[in-house]
Amino acid sequence: MSATAWLSKTLSSGKVLCQACAQSCKLDEGEYGICGVRKVVDGELKLLVYGLASVVNIDPVEKKPMFNFLPGSRAFSFGTVGCNFSCKFCQNFDISQYPKEHNHQVFGKEFPPERIVELALESGCGSIAYTYNEPIVFFEYTYDTAKLAHEKGLKNIYVTSGFETHKALDLLAPYIDGMNIDIKGFTEEFYKDICGARLKPVLECVKYAHEKGIWVEITTLLIPGKNDSDEEIRGIAKFIAELDPSIPWHLSAFYPMYKMLDVPPTPGSTLLRAYEIGKEEGLKYIYVGNIDDEEHESTYCPQCGERVIDRTGHIGQYVTNELDENGICPHCGYALEGVWH
Incomplete structure (x- = not known):
């Protein structure tokens, strides 16, 4: 279509x-x-991909990953083909890079916005997630879907590399409730050589989305020898903390993928080192992903330190949430930052 x-x-x-x-x-x-x-x-x-979904799934919202956003709920998730980045480590390269690698062909099943919203409601999802490939490349499709979903009481999540223009964010802000934005590294060299993009617009997008009142969570995939130095990790942590220390930071492990099959997987020790650096910089919510680590996947109250959202098993498989519908800690009364209802 x-x-x-x-x-x-x-x-x-x-x-x-x-x-x-x-x-x-x-x-x-x-x-x-x-x-x-x-x-x-x-x-x-x-x-060229309006209404053409290449992937449709019902996922735990924790897989987006969104941890301070309707914990334990399900997100109706879909994407198309195409991407404005060319990350050498892309785990969804078979859809994101498909048009570039197949003479501009596209594919997908017809899922107009009305059908997406209808299915999300029928399946009891709390949100719709625009994910799997970069949603800003199919902006008009996401905009029409998000607007309709908003009218029906569903929340909307953009899972993105953060290259949205201010104009796009101005249009999306009334309907997009949450964004998980990748900060993939902290040097222009990394973005240019490995992602086919630039760092500065990403940092501007994070700031502007936050300014517009969208709930933002950040993800960084740590790749051995590419973006995992203490200096880069601290740079990202400091950037987030200076913007808002309550923005959650997801630290993910890399596994050999696409054009980076010669790079080894990320050791768990790297993620824990980054976790500690984030704590040193004052971040309230830091999460470790792509490895089984119940302790560092769970949510702790920033005031009393008690574990208030427990995550066990595969991400989103078992979530126990002690917070009330306003995100209030039952142990000390602190209002945790996030989207809780």
Whole structure:
């Protein structure tokens, strides 16, 4: 399916500027954006995957990962094909990079926004998550779905690499309740060489989403020898803490994937070192992922230190939440930051 990619404008040169993400592609007739799913046709930018979902699942919200957001609930999750990044470690490269590696072909099953919302409600989900590939590349599809979901009382989650423009965030903010944003590293070199992107727009996106009142959680995949130095880890922790120490930080282990099969998996000791650095910088909520570690996957009250959300088994499999619907700690009365109802 194809639809007008209306988050765009025609320039005086005749090129069409895509305004969805910070790649800011300026395209001539017949050209595709870096994402591979936005193309100029008859002078108008088209989204080639509108209503075409490549993956649809019902997941624990903890898999997004969102830990201070409706814990124990389910998220109706879907994505398309295409991505504005080209991460060499992508675990979903078979959909994210598909158009670029298959002569701009796309695929997916028809799931218009109305059907997505209908299925989410029927299955008892508390939210819809735009995930698996980068949601900003199918912005108009996510926007229409999120607006409808919001009207029906569902929450919306963007799982993203954080290249949204301010214009896109202005439009999304009334309907998007939560974002999990990757800070993939803390050097421009890492972003350029490994991700095909830039660091600065990501940090600006994190700040702006937070400023707009969207609940933000951050994820960093630590890759041995690439972004796991104490200096980089502390840089990310300090950035988050200076913005808001209550923003949760998810530390994930890397496993050999896609174009980085020669890099070893992340040792658990690296994640625990990063966890301690985050604590030293004053972060209230730090979580370790991609390894079984009940102690560091659970949520602790920042005031009294008691474990108030217990997570055991595979992520999202067993969640015991002691907080009330307003996120109040039963031990000391502290109001934990997050989205609880």
